Ligand SMILES: Nc1ncnc2c1ncn2[C@@H]1O[C@H](COP(=O)(O)OP(=O)(O)OP(=O)(O)O)[C@@H](O)[C@H]1O
């Protein structure tokens with residue numbers, strides 16, 4: 001199997017979440033969500049802690065179902081094909097829909113270079129003759145990390161700074177050339193400079209990818225997202241629900257729902 | 270009002286609590302010093318007795334045919350220990366790691382039963398394991414090094430399962446999820462991410478299990494039996510080990526044989542000590558290490 005780089009336009013899929021309810025041990029964490037994620041746009045998920053943003057995000061690549069006791073009903077359509085259909089291959093789905101987590105998670109036994117290539121090598125998606133070094137360089141360049149690490153590709157991935165580690169994880173996710181990139185509070189543990197670097201990066205990669213980002217930082221949503229979806233739950237213990245979704249500007253300037261306005265003006269959450 | 274009463278009561282109790290604290294500190298300190306002194310005394314005593322006879326001859330020769338004679342060594346026991354413990358390790362490590370992976374990574378249907386059995390097996394007296402292997406194997410096919418290796422493997426197995434399961438649980442879920450999210454299968458994630466991350470912790474557990482097996486004697490009496498006459502490296506036949514030779518030489522009344530037993534004891538202690546210290550060093554270097 002040889003590595004065929006897809007044309008840039010081939011990437012970027014759309015996701016349609018249809019009537020989705022996600023449960024842990026039978027208890028819904030997020031319920032009845034209908035949400036369209038447009039390709040080559042950044043969609044932000046905002047809402048108070050515990051409203052199910054991470055759960056919803058993890059439903060979009062099927063990672064939710066790897067948690068013991070977790071289940072879903074409803075559909076997540078990736079380019080019109082339900083990822084929860086019986087004949088869909090979860091490994092293939094996770095390959096097409098990449099993810100970056102809140103905490104940087106470089107693989108501790110691997111060097112910077114091997115971290116970037118991990119998805120391709122472990123997924124056996126690279127032929128023997130594939131240009132490993134070029135692929136690693138391309139991914140690191142896209143993640144804005146190449147110049148900082150080009151002299152320490154053999155150093156352990158965990159030896160980088162927190163912000164560099166997070167960009168390493170982004171490079172690692174981009175190296176497998178996914179169609180969608182899910183980001184769960186990717187800047188939560190980073191300093192303001194690293195945060196801005198990653199925001200620039202998000203604006204850049206949305207040219208070729210579909211990006212969904214969970215954030216607690218309203219300014220961040222306003223800065224990077226084209227579309228913003230607000231979720232909340234009516235009481236602690238109740239499942240989160242989608243309240244409102246629309247162009248980011250409109251959500252922040254003239255929200256249609258009172259709860260949205262209360263949340264973005266800092267009255268709740 | 271109530272608050273101030275209880276506060277002053279607590280204040281009145283303070284000198285007494287400080288006195289109790291001081292006494293307990295002294296008592297615990299003395300106990301600790303006593304335990305350490307006892308261990309050092311044992312080590313020093315074994316070293317003094319063992320060094321009287323330990324030397325190149327002891328490590329390279331077999332014992333004399335007549336145990337009352339002086340001279341000779343435990344070369345056959347050392348070789349036997351290496352062969353038998355080596356086979357036991359080769360048998361128990363893959364099975365033990367596979368069982369731990371099943372328990373922790375797949376939470377399979379057998380996981381609970383496996384965890385329970387591990388706890389039971391760890392508490393089992395080793396002579397019972399020896400008797401079990403005797404009844405099932407030795408009674409039909411005779412004594413052999415291999416039977417001894419199976420018995421030692423059964424003793425090592427629960428230790429390896431428990432140590433491995435412990436370190437696997439310490440590998441962060443986030444690492445597994447990061448790998449899965451790249452489109453890597455579950456099995457590959459375990460082989461390429463989880464096990465390498467836990468490697469030093471697993472190695473520590475294996476080395477401690479090997480150290481434990483090195484010192485076992487009772488189950489070997491019922492399986493490998495021992496062979497004080499000549500060097501035997503074929504595990505299909507009855508074989509000696511260091512621990513068996515210490516036993517057989519120590520129970521004779523001859524000072525000559527007891528001198529050999531002391532030298533053997535010192536050799537065994539050094540081997541176990543090296544393995545334990547090695548286990549600790551490997552563990553300290555590691556990314557995810559065991560709690561111990
Ligand atoms: N592994 C799990 N097992 C059981 N319940 C869970 C699990 N993960 C999340 N939950 C529950 O699901 C609900 C939604 O959690 P989720 O992590 O999706 O919220 P969130 O919006 O991402 O919160 P935060 O902003 O704090 O990250 C919460 O009530 C949480 O307790």
Ligand SMILES: [Mg+2]
Pocket residue numbers: 053054055184214
């Ligand atoms: Mg979250």
